[in-house]
Amino acid sequence: AQSVTxxxxxxxxxxxxxxxxxxxxxxxxxxxxxxxxxxPNQGLQLLLKYTSAATxxxxxxxxxxxxxxxxxxxxxxxxxxxxxxxxEYFCAVSLGPVNSGSARQLTFGSGTQLTVLx
Amino acid sequence: xxxVTQTPKFQVLKTGxxxxxxxxxxxxxxxxxxxxxxxGMGLRLIYYSASxxxxxxxxxxxxxxxxxxxxxxxxxxxxxxxxxxxxxxxxASSVLQLSGxxxxxxxxxxxxxVL
Numbered sequence: 333a334q335s336v337t338x339x340x341x342x343x344x345x346x347x348x349x350x351x352x353x354x355x356x357x358x359x360x361x362x363x364x365x366x367x368x369x370x371x372p373n374q375g376l377q378l379l380l381k382y383t384s385a386a387t388x389x390x391x392x393x394x395x396x397x398x399x400x401x402x403x404x405x406x407x408x409x410x411x412x413x414x415x416x417x418x419x420e421y422f423c424a425v426s427l428g429p430v431n432s433g434s435a436r437q438l439t440f441g442s443g444t445q446l447t448v449l450x
Numbered sequence: 451x452x453x454v455t456q457t458p459k460f461q462v463l464k465t466g467x468x469x470x471x472x473x474x475x476x477x478x479x480x481x482x483x484x485x486x487x488x489x490g491m492g493l494r495l496i497y498y499s500a501s502x503x504x505x506x507x508x509x510x511x512x513x514x515x516x517x518x519x520x521x522x523x524x525x526x527x528x529x530x531x532x533x534x535x536x537x538x539x540x541x542a543s544s545v546l547q548l549s550g551x552x553x554x555x556x557x558x559x560x561x562x563x564v565l
Binding site for chain 1: 490498
């Protein structure tokens with residue numbers, strides 16, 4: 333079984349400041365990890381994913397995340413926040429590499445609402 | 451390219467009424483999913499269909515039924531709606547990438563209120 337914990341349901345940063353959204357996971361086998369973003373009244377969009385190819389993963393809109401096995405973490409960062417980054421961010425985990433349909437299910441964290449202050 | 455299309459976008463029901471949420475994808479994905487999103491709880495999987503002709507329960511299946519009508523369409527039915535089913539419902543489809551990662555594409559959501 334796998335699980336995800338996102339620390340901080342709400343994070344506020346000033347425009348231009350560093351964005352750090354925290355995600356810790358629990359998995360019995362090497363995981364696949366994802367960050368999704370949800371803008372108001374929209375569905376979720378994939379920001380980036382970790383598939384064991386490289387521990388530092390770059391995504392869209394200047395975001396990146398680093399997989400740290402020793403800390404079971406996959407924190408999302410962006411060097412300089414922009415007003416358009418205001419959204420809810422979800423970390424998710426699935427088991428891999430496996431072929432079972434049930435094992436490919438994504439388990440989502442509870443989300444972090446990012447507010448960017450002018 | 452429409453991606454994942456959900457209908458309706460908004461619906462208000464009375465307790466005990468039934469309704470079906472429709473979902474269609476045009477990306478030729480094998481797997482499809484229904485999630486519900488509630489404040490502070492993230493997304494919880496209701497049902498999924500790993501491939502055409504198969505459906506399986508997720509984390510919160512009680513009170514729901516699904517039908518995988520064909521490869522494109524996956525519907526979610528509430529037979530007797532309850533206020534606890536007030537939520538935003540998301541349909542998603544996925545393709546298993548060469549890396550082994552299962553990447554989901556989501557619809558825009560359907561907001562359901564049960565009075």
